[in-house]
Amino acid sequence: MSTIRPEFSPSTQEPAVMHPQLLQMVEAARSQPMPEVAVDAETLHAAWKQRKRSHRTVLGSLVVAAAAAAIVTLAVPWSSSSTPSSDSSAALESIAVAPTVAQEATVSVDTTPATELADSVASAPPILSESITVQALEPSSVQPEVLGAHHLRLPTGWWSIDSVAAEPVQIEVGEQRLEIQRGHVQVRVAAEAVVDTQVLRGALVHLSSDGRVVARSGPSQTADAGPASAERATRRPARPGPDALAQEADEHLAAGRRGRAIKSLRRLVTQYPRSAAAPTALIDLGRLLDRAGRDDEARCAYGLFLQRWPQLSSAGEVRRAREALGEGSVRCRGLTPRR
Amino acid sequence: MARAKEAIGTAVLAAAQRGNPAAQAALFRAHKDDIARQVQRMTGNASVVDDLVQEVFIAAFSAMAGFRQDSQLETWLYRITANKVRNYWDAERRRQRREQQVGTLPREPVVTPEEEATAVEHRERLYAALGRLPHKLREAFTARAIENLSLAESSERLGVPVSTVSYRTRQAEARLCELLDLSPEVVR
Numbered sequence: 104m105s106t107i108r109p110e111f112s113p114s115t116q117e118p119a120v121m122h123p124q125l126l127q128m129v130e131a132a133r134s135q136p137m138p139e140v141a142v143d144a145e146t147l148h149a150a151w152k153q154r155k156r157s158h159r160t161v162l163g164s165l166v167v168a169a170a171a172a173a174i175v176t177l178a179v180p181w182s183s184s185s186t187p188s189s190d191s192s193a194a195l196e197s198i199a200v201a202p203t204v205a206q207e208a209t210v211s212v213d214t215t216p217a218t219e220l221a222d223s224v225a226s227a228p229p230i231l232s233e234s235i236t237v238q239a240l241e242p243s244s245v246q247p248e249v250l251g252a253h254h255l256r257l258p259t260g261w262w263s264i265d266s267v268a269a270e271p272v273q274i275e276v277g278e279q280r281l282e283i284q285r286g287h288v289q290v291r292v293a294a295e296a297v298v299d300t301q302v303l304r305g306a307l308v309h310l311s312s313d314g315r316v317v318a319r320s321g322p323s324q325t326a327d328a329g330p331a332s333a334e335r336a337t338r339r340p341a342r343p344g345p346d347a348l349a350q351e352a353d354e355h356l357a358a359g360r361r362g363r364a365i366k367s368l369r370r371l372v373t374q375y376p377r378s379a380a381a382p383t384a385l386i387d388l389g390r391l392l393d394r395a396g397r398d399d400e401a402r403c404a405y406g407l408f409l410q411r412w413p414q415l416s417s418a419g420e421v422r423r424a425r426e427a428l429g430e431g432s433v434r435c436r437g438l439t440p441r442r
Numbered sequence: 443m444a445r446a447k448e449a450i451g452t453a454v455l456a457a458a459q460r461g462n463p464a465a466q467a468a469l470f471r472a473h474k475d476d477i478a479r480q481v482q483r484m485t486g487n488a489s490v491v492d493d494l495v496q497e498v499f500i501a502a503f504s505a506m507a508g509f510r511q512d513s514q515l516e517t518w519l520y521r522i523t524a525n526k527v528r529n530y531w532d533a534e535r536r537r538q539r540r541e542q543q544v545g546t547l548p549r550e551p552v553v554t555p556e557e558e559a560t561a562v563e564h565r566e567r568l569y570a571a572l573g574r575l576p577h578k579l580r581e582a583f584t585a586r587a588i589e590n591l592s593l594a595e596s597s598e599r600l601g602v603p604v605s606t607v608s609y610r611t612r613q614a615e616a617r618l619c620e621l622l623d624l625s626p627e628v629v630r
Contacts, residue, residue, distance in 0.1 A: 117593065129587045131562075137475075270536065270537070
């Protein structure tokens with residue numbers, strides 16, 4: 104006797120939600136008023152053209168960088184066949200070319216990770232956010248792989264990653280995962296493993312494979328931390344610099360001292376308005392004030408960010424945060440609300 | 443309206459594929475409200491609608507040359523929207539994880555008018571739980587339950603068989619009931 108197993112065929116009358124309490128929540132979601140779309144066609148077209156131009160710049164720069172890396176690879180063996188006294192200078196000269204070109208290859212604007220597009224869509228390669236700068240600190244024939252707007256895979260080499268994005272930058276090296284939280288970090292990679300890291304600003308978080316935090320490090324103070332930090336490490340400023348104030352705010356926050364964190368960030372933003380740490384500090388200040396219920400001050404902080412850095416990719420997030428607070432009834436003078 | 447959209451899409455698609463601003467504007471005006479509604483229902487967050495709508499159309503215009511017209515334009519746009527919303531939920535989860543790492547600072551309570559409190563609370567709880575589902579389960583549940591699409595419509599939009607939509611919707615419901623701590627009543 105044969106057993107015929109019917110194919111699973113759900114009834115077309117099958118309700119979408121069966122649990123009555125869940126259905127009540129779903130009905131609340133369905134009844135949410137539909138938003139007015141403020142985007143207009145002209146702005147959209149301009150943004151699309153800008154994205155196209157930036158994409159071409161990145162692709163062109165990557166081609167140039169790859170060509171330069173190939174030239175370096177060929178030039179070094181060639182120079183070694185000449186007289187001993189000219190060997191090292193020729194080699195140094197060759198190596199000196201690559202970092203400059205590699206720097207140009209770090210420009211990236213489009214935040215559309217095209218690998219996220221549907222299968223039916225012809226996808227462009229993902230492009231790094233414009234608020235993240237990646238540099239090769241020594242020549243490398245392989246470029247970092249961009250996996251998303253805030254997501255990179257690093258090959259062998261010595262890399263500098265500087266991010267002013269509010270969203271952490273995800274870094275993959277072999278099986279290891281790192282996260283750069285609003286900072287500047289140098290990472291040395293060899294044989295698909297991280298062999299050294301230097302945190303120049305912000306924080307570097309080491310993650311386990313399931314995303315849990317394994318270790319966290321702040322700015323390094325060692326003198327051999329790399330070219331960008333050597334000068335900073337030997338300086339003893341009379342008053343805390345922007346990086347020190349940012350670190351101070353992080354420590355207050357980690358200890359639950361919200362009020363003191365707000366004070367440190369206010370000092371940073373007002374005393375060092377042009378510093379690299381200022382944009383991120385202003386976003387963090389707005390968030391802390393928001394969470395503390397100090398809505399007027401939060402509006403002023405967000406407004407100041409949008410006034411100073413409207414072009415950064417985090418401007419969208421800041422705009423949303425300010426809109427979520429509503430209009431308010433005060434004007435702002437810098438960070439200070441005035442009635 | 444549907445026939446007008448189709449007529450607009452067919453007539454201007456070739457021009458939009460070439461980057462014609464007027465054609466792109468026509469497509470945008472024809473579909474922006476649908477996309478906005480989908481974004482709102484997928485995220486529950488009105489403040490992200492403008493940015494995500496813009497992102498969807500920029501991605502669509504960039505990839506329009508690859509649209510093979512073997513599916514409806516609405517379906518194609520829906521899939522781009524779903525992918526952009528995935529990025530949104532990924533960023534939300536990372537943000538929540540980051541906030542947990544530095545210690546949870548309690549948010550001051552928000553006061554809502556009494557007559558609206560229940561609906562707002564329901565929505566916030568639902569979307570907080572939806573954000574914790576795997577993308578495929580969340581998308582199936584959103585399409586079926588919140589957007590109120592039929593099994594066939596959901597199947598077409600999501601690009602999976604009807605049985606898969608049904609299965610994922612049921613799985614999503616079970617997980618949501620756990621996350622929301624809903625009593626295991628006898629379902630209807």
